[in-house]
Amino acid sequence: MVLLFEKLGDYTLYYLEQAGRMGLFLCQCLWRVVTPPYRIFPVVRQLNFIGARSIFVIFFTGGFTGMVLALQGYYTLRKFGSEGLLGSAVALSLIRELGPVTAALMVIGRAGSAMTAEIGIMRNSEQIDALECMAVDPWRYLIVPKFIAAVISMPLLTAIFDVVGIFGGYLVGSLMLGVNGGTYFQGMYQSVHWVDVEMGLVKSLVFGLLIVWISTAKGYFLHWERSGGFGAEGVSRATTSSVVLASVTVLIWDYLLSAIML
Amino acid sequence: MRQEKKIDCPAVIELIGVEKVFGRQRVLDGVDLRVCEGTTTVIVGASGEGKSVILKHMLGLMRPDAGRVEIFGRDITQASARELKAVRRDFGVLFQNVALFDSMTIFDNVALPLRERTKERPQQIAVRVEELLQMMDLPGAATKYPAQLSGGMQKRVGLARALALDPKIVFFDEPTTGLDVLKSNEIYRLFHHTQAKLGYTAVIVSHDVPKIFKLSDHVALLAEGVIQGQLTPEEFQRSENPLIRDFVETTMGLIYSSEREEAALQ
Numbered sequence: 055m056v057l058l059f060e061k062l063g064d065y066t067l068y069y070l071e072q073a074g075r076m077g078l079f080l081c082q083c084l085w086r087v088v089t090p091p092y093r094i095f096p097v098v099r100q101l102n103f104i105g106a107r108s109i110f111v112i113f114f115t116g117g118f119t120g121m122v123l124a125l126q127g128y129y130t131l132r133k134f135g136s137e138g139l140l141g142s143a144v145a146l147s148l149i150r151e152l153g154p155v156t157a158a159l160m161v162i163g164r165a166g167s168a169m170t171a172e173i174g175i176m177r178n179s180e181q182i183d184a185l186e187c188m189a190v191d192p193w194r195y196l197i198v199p200k201f202i203a204a205v206i207s208m209p210l211l212t213a214i215f216d217v218v219g220i221f222g223g224y225l226v227g228s229l230m231l232g233v234n235g236g237t238y239f240q241g242m243y244q245s246v247h248w249v250d251v252e253m254g255l256v257k258s259l260v261f262g263l264l265i266v267w268i269s270t271a272k273g274y275f276l277h278w279e280r281s282g283g284f285g286a287e288g289v290s291r292a293t294t295s296s297v298v299l300a301s302v303t304v305l306i307w308d309y310l311l312s313a314i315m316l
Numbered sequence: 317m318r319q320e321k322k323i324d325c326p327a328v329i330e331l332i333g334v335e336k337v338f339g340r341q342r343v344l345d346g347v348d349l350r351v352c353e354g355t356t357t358v359i360v361g362a363s364g365e366g367k368s369v370i371l372k373h374m375l376g377l378m379r380p381d382a383g384r385v386e387i388f389g390r391d392i393t394q395a396s397a398r399e400l401k402a403v404r405r406d407f408g409v410l411f412q413n414v415a416l417f418d419s420m421t422i423f424d425n426v427a428l429p430l431r432e433r434t435k436e437r438p439q440q441i442a443v444r445v446e447e448l449l450q451m452m453d454l455p456g457a458a459t460k461y462p463a464q465l466s467g468g469m470q471k472r473v474g475l476a477r478a479l480a481l482d483p484k485i486v487f488f489d490e491p492t493t494g495l496d497v498l499k500s501n502e503i504y505r506l507f508h509h510t511q512a513k514l515g516y517t518a519v520i521v522s523h524d525v526p527k528i529f530k531l532s533d534h535v536a537l538l539a540e541g542v543i544q545g546q547l548t549p550e551e552f553q554r555s556e557n558p559l560i561r562d563f564v565e566t567t568m569g570l571i572y573s574s575e576r577e578e579a580a581l582q
Contacts, residue, residue: 172419180415187375187487188477189404190432 068280075278079271086191086198096199104165104200104266105207109214111160116215119156120222123147127223128231137231141238142245144223145216149250153216154208154257155308158265161204161211162300166269169200170296173273174289182274197270201263208262209255216254253315260311261304268303272296325352327386328485328517329374334383336369343369345541346383351485351534356511356518357546358528360563361538367521368412370538371489374519375409376400387485405433408478408516412489414470416462422449422473423458429480448476452506468499472506479510486511488520500524504531525567537563 127143173196176182185192220242228235276292329351336344343366351357359367372378373385376392384391387403395403416425426448430441449458452472462470471491478486491507492500508531511518522528529535529549536546539559547555553564 176417179418180411180413181417183375183377184409184411184415184417186377187404187407187409188429188433188481189401189407190429191401195432 072275072278075275076267076271079274080267082193083197083201083267083270086194087201091194093199096195097202100199100203101207103168104161104203105210108161108164108207108211111164112157112211112215113218115156115160116153116218117222119152119215120144120148120219120224121226123152123219124223124225124227124231128227128233137233138237139241139245140223140227140233141241144227145220145242145246146250148216148219148223149246149254151308151312153212153219154254154261155304157212157215157258158208158261158304159301161208161262162265162269162297162304165204166265166300167293167297169266169269170273170293171289173197173270174276174292177274177276178285178289192274197274200270201266204262204266205259206262208265209258212254212258249315253311256315257308257311260307264303264307265300268300269296272299325350325355327351328353328388329519330384330386330389331370331373332384332386334370334373334380334385336366336373336378336380342541344373344380347538347541347543349536349543349546351517351519353517354515355533356520356531357534357536358520358522358532359536359538359543360522360525360528360567362563363523365538366541367538368489371487371519371521375407375487376404405481406484408481408483408486410471410474410478410486410488410491412493414462414474416470416473416477418462420461421458422454422460422462422465425462425473426476426480429477433481444480445476448480449473451510452476453502468495468502471495471499471503475503475506475510479514479516482514483516485517485519488518488522490521490523492522492524500527504528507531539563 123144124140127140127147128137131137131139131143173182176196182192182196185195224235224238227233228238272292272295276288279288279292279295281288281291327350329349331347331349334344334347335342347370349357349359349370359370361367369378373380374387376385376395379393383393385393388406390399390403392400392403416422417428420428423442423445426445427441430436430444434441436444445458449455452475454469454472454476457465457469457473462473465473475491488507492503495503504527507518510516520528520532529552532549534546535549535552537544537552537560544559545552545555545557547560552560555561555564
C-alpha cells in the first residue's frame with residue numbers, strides 16, 4: 055500500500071516536473087523570439103523545411119480530403135434532397151475543422167518528428183552542450199527559428215489545404231456526381247463567413263505553436279526522459295512520444311478552441 | 317589527508333568542496349582543485365569515478381549540490397545564464413566524443429563559433445578557418461562532413477573548433493581515447509604546439525597514463541569522490557598517499573624508464 059502511494063507520488067512528481075520544464079521551455083523560447091538579435095536566414099531555412107517542403111503532402115491530403123468530403127457529403131445530403139448545399143458543407147468542414155487539424159497532423163508527421171529527432175540526436179551526442187560551451191545560446195540558435203517558421207507556416211499550409219480541398223470537392227461533386235458547379239460555389243460563398251475563416255486561422259496558429267513546442271522540447275529534454283533517453287532507441291522513443299503527444303494535444307485543443315469560439 | 321601540498325599560484329579555476337549526488341550515488345564528495353594560469357592540469361582516476369562530472373561542473377553544465385566553482389574568481393554555481401555565457405566566452409572544449417555538428421561540413425563546424433560570436437566578415441572567417449585547419453594538418457578536409465573523417469581527424473577538427481576564438485582555458489575530455497599510439501602522439505604534439513603558441517590554460521581529463529604526464533604541470537587523482545592530491549608528475553609518482561601509490565603502481569610502473577617511449581614523444 056505504501057509502495058503504491060510512493061509510486062503514485064513518484065509519477066505525479068515526475069509529470070509535474072515535466073510540465074514545469076515544458077512550460078519554462080516555452081517561456082524561454084517565446085522570450086527569445088521577441089528579443090533581439092533577430093536573424094532572418096535561419097528562419098528562412100526553417101520556413102523552407104517546415105513550410106515549403108510540406109506543400110506537396112498538404113496538397114495531396116487536402117485534395118483527397120475535399121474529394122472524400124464531397125463523396126460522403128453528397129451521399130448524406132441526397133437523402134435530404136439538398137445536394138445544393140454540398141459546396142457549403144465541404145467548405146465549412148474544411149475551413150473550420152478539417153483543414154487546420156489535418157494539416158497539423160501532416161506537419162507533425164513530416165516536420166515535428168524530424169525536429170524531435172534532430173534535436174534529440176544533438177542532445178545525445180553532446181552537440182547542444184558544445185553549443186553552450188561555445189557561449190552560443192542553443193535556444194536561439196536551434197529552436198527560435200523553428201518556432202517562428204512553424205507559426206508562420208501553419209496558417210499558410212492550412213490555407214493551401216482548404217483551397218485545394220474545396221477544389222477537390224468541386225472536382226468530385228460537380229464533375230463526377232453532377233452537382234451544378236455554380237451552386238457549389240454559390241452555396242459556399244453564402245454560408246462561409248469571416249468568423250469561420252477566423253476560427254481556422256486561430257486554430258492553425260495555435261496548432262503551429264503546439265507542434266513546434268512539443269516537438270522541440272521532447273528532443274531538447276531527451277536526457278530527462280523517464281524511459282531513458284539514450285542512444286538510437288532513446289531518440290526513436292522520444293520521436294514516437296512527441297508525435298503521439300503532439301497529435302493528441304492538437305485534437306484536444308481543437309475541441310477546446312471549437313468550444314470557446316462557437 | 318586529502319591534499320598533500322597546497323598549490324600556490326594565481327588560480328584560473330578553483331573548486332572548493334564540490335559535492336554531487338546522482339540518485340543514491342555520491343559521485344563527488346568535497347572536491348578541491350586549483351588550476352593555475354597558463355598551466356596544464358591533468359585529472360586522472362578510474363573509469364566512472366566522476367572525472368567528466370568535474371569537467372562538467374567547470375563548464376557550468378552541471379551545478380553542484382554543495383560547494384563553489386570559481387572561474388577567474390567568479391562563482392559560477394550562483395551565476396545567471398548571462399553571466400555564465402560571459403564566462404564561457406573564454407572557454408574552448410574538446411569533448412570526449414568530439415561533439416562535432418554532424419550535419420555541417422568541417423568548415424562550418426570550425427566557422428560556427430566565429431560566425432556566432434564575432435562580427436567578422438565571411439572572408440575573414442574563411443581565412444581564419446583555413447588557418448586553423450592548416451595548423452591542425454587538415455588541408456582539404458573543409459568540405460567534408462564529420463562522418464567522412466577518421467577518429468583522429470575528428471579530434472583535430474574538434475581542437476580547431478575549440479581554439480577558434482583564442483580561448484583562455486581549454487578543456488579536454490579524454491582527448492586520445494579510441495586512438496592508436498601514433499594518432500595520440502599527434503594530438504599531444506598539436507596540443508603542445510598550440511599551447512606554446514596561444515598560452516592557454518589546459519584542463520585534461522585522461523586515461524592515457526603515463527604519456528599524459530609528460531604534458532602536465534599538475535596531476536590530480538580523483539578517487540572516492542575527492543581529489544587525492546594535486547601534484548607535479550614527479551611528486552605524484554613518489555606520493556605516500558596509498559590511493560595514489562596504488563594508482564601509480566597499476567597504471568604506470570615504467571614511466572621514466574622506457575627510453576623508446578620518451579623518444580616517441582619528442
